[in-house]
Amino acid sequence: MLTPLDINKKEFHRSFRGYNCEEVDEFLEQILRDYGQVYRENQEMREKNQRLSEELERYAHLEQTLKDALVMAQQAADEMRQNAQREAELKLREAENKAREILNQARAQAEKVERYQRDLEASTRAFKxxxxxxxxxxxxxxxxxxxxxxxxxxxRQGETLREPGPGEEEITDCELDPCRQEQV
Known part of the structure; x- marks a missing residue:
């Protein structure tokens, strides 16, 4: 393949009326073939370069899309984690408040029962x-x-200690003591 230096150094022999036409024509044909080949290769390279540039651009766009998707996924994950943490903290606070409320109710109920018990004990003592x-x-x-x-x-007995007279009955101890009457 001809190089620019070959073209530059090429000398044509002089003939009767100037340069030898056959040599010039051959040289031009050689240049044409080589230039045609170089031109085709150049075109192929340009097309290949264009394809590679487009592919590179697609990959760059894809890379940016992937980066954006990754950033969005990271942001979504962070947001979900923060939401989950906020929700967990909220549920924990609600549970603590509910537990406190239940504990306060239990204490109030226990105090009420203790007061009721003290009142019952006082009432029992007073009743006794x-x-x-x-x-x-x-x-x-x-x-x-x-x-x-x-x-x-x-x-009465002192008055009736005398002996019963005819027709009178004798008074027994049972008649004098009502407690003994109940026992008999």
Whole structure:
């Protein structure tokens, strides 16, 4: 294949009327063939370069699209993680508040039960004291009544200690003591 230097160094022999036509024609044909080949190769290279440039541009666009998709995926993942964390924190706060509320209700209920128990215990003590007082008063009343009846019976007995006369019955101890009457 001819180089620019070959073309530059090419000398044509002089003939009678100038350059040898055959040599010039052969040289031109050689240049034409070589130039045609170079031109085709150049065209092929340009086409290949164009295809590669377009492919490179497609890959660059694809790379940018992938980068954008990756950034969007990362942002979406970050947003989902943040949302999940916020939701978890919210649920935790809600659970803590609910637990606090339940605990406060339980404490209030326990205090209410304790107050009720103290009131019942106080009422029971008061009832027992009143019952003791009432029973003591009833017992004293009964003792006084028994003593009074015994004294009255003793007074009657003192009058009736004499021997029963004809047609009179004898008074027994049971008749004098009402407690003994109940036992018999």
């Amino acid at each position: 004291m009143r019952l003791r007082s009432l029973l003591k008063a009833q017992l004293e009343l009964l003792e006084d009544q028994v003593e009074a009846e015994a004294a009255a019976a003793a007074d």
